[in-house]
Amino acid sequence: MKTFKVLEIKESIFEDNNRQADLLRDELKEKKTFLLNLMSSPGSGKTTTVLRTIDSLKSDMNIAVMEADIDSDVDARAVANTGTKVIQLHTGGMCHLDADMTKQGLTGLGTEDIDFIILENVGNLVCPAEFDTGASKNAMILSVPEGDDKPLKYPLMFSMVDVLLINKIDTIDYFDFDLEAVKVRAQKLNPDIKIIPISAKTGEGIDEWADWIRTEVKKWQE
Ligand SMILES: Nc1nc2c(ncn2[C@@H]2O[C@H](COP(=O)(O)OP(=O)(O)O)[C@@H](O)[C@H]2O)c(=O)[nH]1
Numbered sequence: 001m002k003t004f005k006v007l008e009i010k011e012s013i014f015e016d017n018n019r020q021a022d023l024l025r026d027e028l029k030e031k032k033t034f035l036l037n038l039m040s041s042p043g044s045g046k047t048t049t050v051l052r053t054i055d056s057l058k059s060d061m062n063i064a065v066m067e068a069d070i071d072s073d074v075d076a077r078a079v080a081n082t083g084t085k086v087i088q089l090h091t092g093g094m095c096h097l098d099a100d101m102t103k104q105g106l107t108g109l110g111t112e113d114i115d116f117i118i119l120e121n122v123g124n125l126v127c128p129a130e131f132d133t134g135a136s137k138n139a140m141i142l143s144v145p146e147g148d149d150k151p152l153k154y155p156l157m158f159s160m161v162d163v164l165l166i167n168k169i170d171t172i173d174y175f176d177f178d179l180e181a182v183k184v185r186a187q188k189l190n191p192d193i194k195i196i197p198i199s200a201k202t203g204e205g206i207d208e209w210a211d212w213i214r215t216e217v218k219k220w221q222e
């Protein structure tokens with residue numbers, strides 16, 4: 001017989017966060033502001049992809065960016081140089097953003113008249129997958145040098161995203177990276193996942209990515 005209590009603390013944290021995330025999503029829908037949560041490991045190309053995406057879409061819609069990082073300002077500076085509205089969020093050691101932190105970021109940023117906000121989440125394939133930020137859609141980047149076994153190692157991340165961008169496709173000849181195997185592994189975890197190979201460096205695949213965003217923003221604003 002059990003003589004002690006077991007408290008599922010983590011579960012209650014998730015339940016609370018999920019509730020706040022749903023409320024935030026409703027608010028964003030009401031304001032017709034589409035929030036994209038972009039996740040990946042450090043160095044896979046989030047900021048470079050953000051810059052390319054801004055360049056492709058800036059004539060079609062009002063864009064803003066939230067850069068989350070443990071402590072640095074490097075990425076926000078890069079985005080600010082393009083003239084795009086941006087805020088840097090310091091998580092102070094936390095490896096992810098939750099819905100409350102995202103809401104604080106949106107308040108600090110100011111969302112008036114903004115159609116599309118990209119949230120560059122903290123570089124990490126584990127914690128960000130566990131916390132719903134309240135985003136309209138979730139995307140992740142897997143870059144070629146990281147290897148084609150990542151869906152096997154980080155299944156939750158691949159299961160919860162709407163889009164998988166396979167970045168640094170320009171380097172595929174130099175790595176043992178089986179693109180078909182990644183597609184099969186990701187689709188096994190997530191049959192509805194949209195997979196777009198891109199190079200944020202050369203611009204390959206960026207048109208398809210920008211089209212996906214245009215379509216989703218339009219649907220969100222209807
Ligand atoms: N060859 C190649 N390098 C890239 C590509 N995208 C990003 N990089 C490089 O990868 C490094 C990390 O990119 P960054 O955007 O800072 O990644 P983040 O840490 O995920 O934001 C930088 O040196 C980029 O220039 C790409 O498509 N091809």
Ligand SMILES: [Mg+2]
Pocket residue numbers: 046047048075120
């Ligand atoms: Mg970055």
